[in-house]
Each structure stands twice: as C-alpha cells, then as structure tokens.
Amino acid sequence: MSKRPYKAVAFDVFGTLIEIKNSQSPYKKMMKWLKQQGRKPQPNDAATIMSLDGDFETIASYLGYQLPVPLLAEMNDDLQHDLKHMHAFEDSIPTLIELKNLGYKLAICSNAATPYGERAQSILPPLDAYAWSFKVGANKPDPTIYRYFLNQLKCQPNEVLFIGDTQLADVDGPKKLGMSAQIIHRKNGESLLDVLQPFLKK
Template structure:
C-alpha cells in the first residue's frame, strides 16, 4: 500500500485496459465522408466526433448533413465488426477488483465515441465513475475532463492517480491539472502490476 494521499485511480481505456485487435476505423471513414460533403477538414475533427453524445447521424445532423441510408448501414456494419474486435487485457478486471478491495475509487476516463464507451461499460461495470469524452463534451488533455472527475467524486487533484498509455492525454494533461500520473507501455509487455505495485 502507498503512503501517498491517492484515493482515486483513473484509467485510460484503449491501450491501457482494452485493445482493438484489428482496427476497422468506421469513424475515420465517417469523417472522410463529411469532408466530401463540404465539411472543412480540421485537426479537431476527431475530438468533435468524440465530444458529441450520439451515433453517426446524430453527429452529422449536428453539422447539418444527412447520411444516405446505404452508407449509414455500411458504417454501422463496420462499427459492429470493430466492437467485436475489442478485448480487455487479461489483468484489467483482476487489477481493478484488487484496487477496489484496497479502498481506491476507480474511474474510467477515455476519449471515445459513444458506442465504444457503451460497449466498454458493459465489460467493466464495477467502478465508481465513467468519464467519457462524449458525456463530458471534452477530450483529454482538455482540463474540463479532469475537473469532471474531481467534481463528481468530490476529491482533490492530488488525490488522483491517472494511468494511461498516451503521454499528452494521460500524463501531461493530468499532471498539469495537479494529479499524479503513470505511463503504461503495453506494446513492450508492461502490465498493470508493473505500474501499480505500490497500490496493490
């Protein structure tokens, strides 16, 4: 157990707790279609998609476009195929369970489009808070998403440890906000035990 004041451990999802075995990227295809319809390509297009709570047509409607039925069916088919490619790392659920038993509150904080968050929520249920970008309407490293965590759990930034695989979103963003952070490198075989040994 750690002597730090950490009370909450927040986890990124994809690349940290879960992986997509084979990416199909339906939202990339959707964004490319928006560009063909006259939507000016912007660096923030992916952020926009993950900050709106809804399906493809909800996002298109928000921008003033209508998706043809055949293409909408194609997008949904691709989406279902990609969701079926999601699997949790073998240590994810056991580690979350041990952390909860040790008294830590657990948060999932992810930049995700709505269907991905809903799917992960069905796989990882025993937690204290979901901080999905589409519900907060902000993506990491926007401070708004970290503030959502402390507001919802009534804690201080220095009581939160953030764990993730992306330096900007999961380390720099949280630490700029006053949280602690640890980077996990799943691609090189690092496990949650390696990163969280002081807390397990």
C-alpha cells in the same frame, strides 16, 4: 503502516484497459466521405465526434450533412465488428477488482464516441466515477473532463494517480491539474501491475 500516497486511481480506457482487435474505424470512414463532399477537415473534428452523444446520423447532421444509406449501413457493420472484437486486456479486470478490495476509489476517463464508451463500460466492473467525453462534452486534455471525475470521486488532484497510454491526454493533462500520472506501454508488454507498483508502494 504508512499512509497511502493516493486515495484513487483513474484510468484511460482504450489502449489501457481495453483493446479492439483489427478496428474498422467507422468514424474515420465518415470523415473521409465528408472530405470527398468538399468539407475541409478541421483540427477539432475528432474531438467533436467524441464529445457528441449520438449516432452516425446525429454527428453527420451536426456537421451539416446527411449520410447516404449504403455508407451508413457499411459504417454500422464496421461499428458492430469493433464492438464485437472489443475486450479487456487480461490483467485489467483482476487489477481493478484488487484495487477496489484494497480500498482505492476508481475512475475511468476516456475520449470515446458513444457506442464505444457504452460497450466498454459494460465490459468493465462497476467503478466509482466515469468521465466519458461524450457525456462530459469535453475531451482530454481539457481540464473539464478531469474535474468531472474528481468531483465524482470527491478527491483532490494530488490524491489521484492517472494511468493511460497517451502522453498528452493521460500524463501531461492530469499532471497540469496536479495529479500524478504514468504512461503504460501495452505494445511493449507492460502490465498494469508494472506501472502501478512503484506508485502504490510509496
């Protein structure tokens, strides 16, 4: 048997392993309100939200604002809707289990706000490494977040295959660090197996 080309597979989460039906996007609602208060949107606003480990009030306070009670209640309702309607794609959990059974180390690497990441982690089976932006304090494609799970896996970049649905964060970023990477087109009906097979059979 030939030597395996990879020791580990790393996955993006949302749009790759998990989807949210009809997301209410409460954080976008918060940013819209902040804009109405006269705050100019910043290019790194989304990255800031996903790299802070805290609730809506914590994030708003960090940005220098206090959310009105009715808006906070509405955002929390939206959040509960999203968490309730979050589920793994049909092939995600079976594929992760199969890869584990084949001896691959597995990691997830995701730009996510705290409640979304925590809920997603509870849906998926236990894996070997987790690089959540809100825990690392950095977002893809910052090399810091990739190195975070590489250290947990004790793998070199060239030993890891990265799968995700966003070109910059899930392909360009990992490749720049030396990993192999491939995009998955869930909206076109592509499965994890479709993406993985050509790489893992080399």
